[in-house]
Amino acid sequence: MMSDNDIRKGFQSKLSGFEAPVPPNGWDSVERSLKAAAAARTVLRRRWYAGSAAAVVVLLVGSILFIRNPMEQGETMVSESASTTSPTGNTPDSGTEMASALESVSEPITRPVESRQLLAARSSGKAETGKKSVIRSSSPAGMLAAWMKREKLGSENAEKKVEAGTLQLMTKPEEKEVVQEDEKLYEEETITVGGNEKILFAEAGAPERGQGTLLLAVNGGGGLTGYQQTVNSPMTLRAASVNTDNKYMTEANKNLQVQTNNATNNVSEMEHDQPVSFGITVSKYLFDDLSVETGLVYSYLHSKSRNTNDNFKVQEVQKLHYLGIPLNVNYNIFSLGQLNVYASIGGMVEKDIYGEFRKIKEGQASANFNSAAEGSEEKEITKISQENPQISVNAGVGLSYPIYDRLRFYGKVGGAYYFDAKNQYKTIYSDRKIVMDINVGLRYEF
């Protein structure tokens, strides 16, 4: 009785060093193949460089497009009120003040949300003593204009004496009166530096929307439907505050202002989420490294908008489900074992198969604007569909790996350009045009 180990030893010793006859032209064949392999390695190396360069270019272009796209930055534009008043104090040049007020009304200031601005105005060299400057504006340009105006006014009424070598914080009575009566929105401080004054600071405080100011707001409750034709980035609702005492204001406008009295902090945003796609494709090799690919790709598009102010809130969600038929040409750049690295170019036709538009209104927006329907909420769900198919072209670099027989798992990084389908409902396709994407899926090669 032999154990398996004995059998092993017996066979190993029997066939140890056993030599079988080799084919006579064996070495010639190997030598030829080695030369061919060396040439192929050179080609492979070149493809590797080309593929790497292509991948870097795609990533760079994608990154630039991604960064430059304002939608991705999530920037919110918020209205800012510019305060103007009618002259009621003892300001000598009241006509000039009124003209300035009207200008401010017609030119609302809008800028991205940011913290309080601090302006430091430096006067280098010698400054004229005895002159005090009141600077008020929320923007550097506005502050400069106001300062210049005050400089003129101040030259007529300013104090003449300032003690040298002392730093004194004081408020000029006349100026203070003007501030309190005319421009309650701003905190003003006048810092006078006597003698060899070096620095003049003025801080423009955050506007206070207090009594005596009203907002004339232009806003929309439509959200997606309200600005679907033109808006592809967060929309700013602009507002300008106007004093009711303004004698140039018509009665009708005053009434409108009363209605919109508290409609502040208007924010309108629209945001498209990245599309989610998956598909099943088949690929047919035309030549050694060149194949055509087609199949069926499902995409889910999700967009949402938000319109809010202190009184109302409208949230809208748009969901669209697309089915697309791609047609791509893939070129194998090189292979690492069973892993293929390929470049792809092609196009796709997509059509929505189901769409939904959901609107939730809260506050006054849900009711008649003139009625007091505070706290109410309304929901609307509408089925939507796009009229025209969406056509796009795409390019990218991908990897594929066999998981079973000829079935390969693939992943592709690239970008697609979406032609304007002139559809009613705006999507990321229509607003962004160029969408960077990562596709993964299964592909059957035959």
Next chain:
Amino acid sequence: MDDSQLVIACKKQDRNAQKILYERYAPMMMAVCLRYSGEEETARDLLHDGFIRAFTQIGSFSGKGSFEGWLRRIFVNLALENYRKEKQKYRFMEEYSYVNADESEIQADNSLDIENIPREEVLDMIKNLPPGYRTVFNMYIFEEMSHKEIARVLGINEAASRSQFFRAKNMLRKKISAILHNNQRQIQ
């Protein structure tokens, strides 16, 4: 020139060194290929592909072990890859062999005495085993792999590996008996 010098030269793509190594090891590797493939033509292809792979990957040979052992592993791996590719084709043949195996003929005797059998005939016996049996037998006997390792490499379960090895031994035993019987007849 010894192997280490030849390997260094081969790493520099020295064609002469490659030729010397080929001529030195090709007959030995051909025997390995024949033992795994069972067919002359397939063995030739494996021999060719194995040397191409060896010369293109020779940079990975650290020189710690024997060159022969490293080369042999390349050929065994290549033969196993080939087996996996052809597995679908073999499956039917093995199922056929399995169905036709007479379980009653399985002997309790575990001896496989090949001492008096020529090497060529031993190789022929192995070559003529069904592909699955042959592969498991080669891996277990010559590569000294356990059934667990064989199962992992071939993607089968351990019991299947044991079963195929058991059946391979039985087939060989019958052939050995036949050869010994013939030899005795010729002597008489």
